[in-house]
Amino acid sequence: MTNPLYPAFFRLDRLQILVVGAGEVGEEKLSFILKSSPNARVVIVAPWMGQELKKLLEKYGNQARTQVQEELDEAKFGGKTITAARFTDESPAGEWRTPAGGTVIWYAREFRNADVEIADLVIAATNFKEINLEVHASAKTSRRLTNIADTPSLCDFYLGSIVTRGPLKIAISTNGQSPTFAKRFRQFLEAELPDFETTNLLGNLKVFRDRLTGDFRAKVRQLNAVTNSLLASTTGDQAGCRCSEGECLVEAAAKDAAPLTSSVPAAAPLKTELPS
Numbered sequence: 620m621t622n623p624l625y626p627a628f629f630r631l632d633r634l635q636i637l638v639v640g641a642g643e644v645g646e647e648k649l650s651f652i653l654k655s656s657p658n659a660r661v662v663i664v665a666p667w668m669g670q671e672l673k674k675l676l677e678k679y680g681n682q683a684r685t686q687v688q689e690e691l692d693e694a695k696f697g698g699k700t701i702t703a704a705r706f707t708d709e710s711p712a713g714e715w716r717t718p719a720g721g722t723v724i725w726y727a728r729e730f731r732n733a734d735v736e737i738a739d740l741v742i743a744a745t746n747f748k749e750i751n752l753e754v755h756a757s758a759k760t761s762r763r764l765t766n767i768a769d770t771p772s773l774c775d776f777y778l779g780s781i782v783t784r785g786p787l788k789i790a791i792s793t794n795g796q797s798p799t800f801a802k803r804f805r806q807f808l809e810a811e812l813p814d815f816e817t818t819n820l821l822g823n824l825k826v827f828r829d830r831l832t833g834d835f836r837a838k839v840r841q842l843n844a845v846t847n848s849l850l851a852s853t854t855g856d857q858a859g860c861r862c863s864e865g866e867c868l869v870e871a872a873a874k875d876a877a878p879l880t881s882s883v884p885a886a887a888p889l890k891t892e893l894p895s
Contacts, residue, residue: 622792622793622794623794624777624792624794626790626792627776628788628790629656629740631652631656631658631659631660631721632656632658632659632660632720632721634660634739634740635660635662635703635704635737635738635739635740636652636659636660636661636662636738636739636740636741636742637661637662637664637734637735637737637738637740637741637742638661638662638663638664638742638744639663639664639665639730639734639741639742639743639744639745639750639751639754640663640665640743640744640745640746640750640768641663641665641667641668641669641672641725641744642665642667642668642669642672642744642745642746643669643671643746644744644745644746644768644769645663645665645668645669645672645744645745646669646671646672646675647744648742648744648766648768648778649661649663649672649675649676649723650672650675651778651781652778653675653679653717653721653723655781655783655788656721657679657717657718657719657721658717658719658720658721659717659721659723660702660703660704660721660722661703661721661722661723661724662703662704662705662706662723662724662725662726662737662738663723663724663725663726664725664726664728664729664730664731664734665725665726665727665745666727666728666729667727668712668713668725668727673713676713676715676723677715679715679716679717679718679723680715680716680717682717682718683715683716683717683718683720684716702722703722703723703724704724704737704738705724705737706726706734706737709726711724711725711726712725712726712727713725713727730750730753730754732753732757732760733757734757735754735757735758735761735763736761738758738763739763739764740763740764740765740766740776741754741758741763741764741765741766742765742766742767742768742778743755743765743766743767743768744768745768751767751768751770751773752767752773754767755767755773764776766778771795774795777792777795779791779792779801780792780798780801780802780804780805781805782805782808782809782812784809784812784813784814784817784818785814785817785818785821785822786818786821787812787817787818787821789808791804791805791808824845824846827842827845828842
């Protein structure tokens, strides 16, 4: 069976998320969302909240008190504009900010069908099938994208395994066939992609790209050449570029050097074996 899913990366600071349920399942969903998108805007509807989720949100809230709000971007997003939606004439049972400027608001009550109207994405995260089905029906009536816990057939999108290394983000999906494999493959990639070196590499590649001259086709050729070498398999425990000394375009681009010209060595095969 092939995987027909189309990957997409959501800007959760520009979308509103509704999560129904705040127990063990809700904690799993929220921790996943906030780890990957700490600037998300989330509304929780649940009669009660588990202690693990409360601790997580309080941790974010304590960290946020020492953060300086970021400047607005060209679309006027950022800083205090990243706020979750609110229900009219209702007081939340809890409200937390995150260090990245996100907001989580909790309403301590049962789900109502009209709740989905405030959201772009709806997540049903309870242990009760009848409630999850009610959330799904309400969300589909209002044409909201929906994720129903432990029910892949009712999901418009999945919360897959994610690897984050600085600006690099890799999403992994088995189309619901084996979440355990997705988890293990994530752990493998996290071990193979050192955080500092990967972030450094991408930063240097941006410097190199910004300094390229010529038409679009010429720039693409040069970028293809340098990344072909940079993605070659490494030997031993040392990761990074295998270019010959003085021939790495990215290293040269990161320095205040003269205009760059270089030949790039061919790539070695990528390492594909998983640990047993």
